[in-house]
Amino acid sequence: MEEFINIGKRIPKMDAEEKVTGKAIYIHDLKVPGMLFGEILYSPHPMQKY
Amino acid sequence: MDKRTLSFILNGDPMEVEIEPHLTLLQLLRDRLELTGTKEGCGMGECGACTVLLDGKAINSCIFPALEAEGKNVVTIEGLTDVHGNLHPIQKAFIEKGAIQCGFCTPGMVLSAKALLEESPKPTEEEIRNGIAGNLCRCTGYIQIIQAVKAASGQ
Numbered sequence: 001m002e003e004f005i006n007i008g009k010r011i012p013k014m015d016a017e018e019k020v021t022g023k024a025i026y027i028h029d030l031k032v033p034g035m036l037f038g039e040i041l042y043s044p045h046p047m048q049k050y
Numbered sequence: 051m052d053k054r055t056l057s058f059i060l061n062g063d064p065m066e067v068e069i070e071p072h073l074t075l076l077q078l079l080r081d082r083l084e085l086t087g088t089k090e091g092c093g094m095g096e097c098g099a100c101t102v103l104l105d106g107k108a109i110n111s112c113i114f115p116a117l118e119a120e121g122k123n124v125v126t127i128e129g130l131t132d133v134h135g136n137l138h139p140i141q142k143a144f145i146e147k148g149a150i151q152c153g154f155c156t157p158g159m160v161l162s163a164k165a166l167l168e169e170s171p172k173p174t175e176e177e178i179r180n181g182i183a184g185n186l187c188r189c190t191g192y193i194q195i196i197q198a199v200k201a202a203s204g205q
Contacts, residue, residue, distance in 0.1 A: 010148065012145050012146070012148075015153070016145040016150050016153075017141075017145065018153075019150050020137065020150060020153070020156055020157075020160060021087065021128070021130070021131060021137070021141065022085075022086070022087015022088065022126070022127035022128055022157045025086070026089070026154065028090070029080075029086035031084075
């Protein structure tokens with residue numbers, strides 16, 4: 001059988017080390033200068049017609 | 051509100067911070083100290099993403115008042131690698147066993163595993179399942195995580 005480079009082998013994920021050390025940056029780990037914050041304002045009136 | 055002084059040990063370093071008394075340990079770590087390796091999932095002590103070690107025991111930092119850490123030893127995922135940046139054996143095992151997908155639960159999962167292995171160095175599979183029972187993972191199905199903890203314990 002032909003020798004494959006990747007198929008049939010357990011390849012460590014490229015970002016596994018970042019993730020296992022907590023260095024991976026997720027969306028709410030981000031802080032940028034002048035960043036704005038939003039919050040959802042829910043309607044107090046259920047089932048209203050427009 | 052009047053600020054209070056909190057002295058504790060964070061990842062081996064003594065630390066003194068002035069904080070509002072209502073801050074949770076998670077808010078202190080993420081927002082004030084910018085250690086974002088500790089994650090906020092549910093914010094209600096259900097999912098375990100915010101797990102840190104307090105005097106070696108796994109706690110949910112999202113429902114833990116920061117001031118309660120006074121005089122205690124806190125370890126976060128940032129403190130698990132050694133001074134040279136080498137991964138902890140649990141971290142290596144997670145990578146080798148494919149126990150990481152999106153990775154959001156991983157810091158908490160690794161710290162729960164550390165608390166477990168300190169208490170029970172050769173845990174049975176049931177003990178491992180119990181040890182990580184407070185940590186939700188929506189990707190891996192837990193099997194690889196259990197295998198990783200088992201491997202980290204040398205079994």
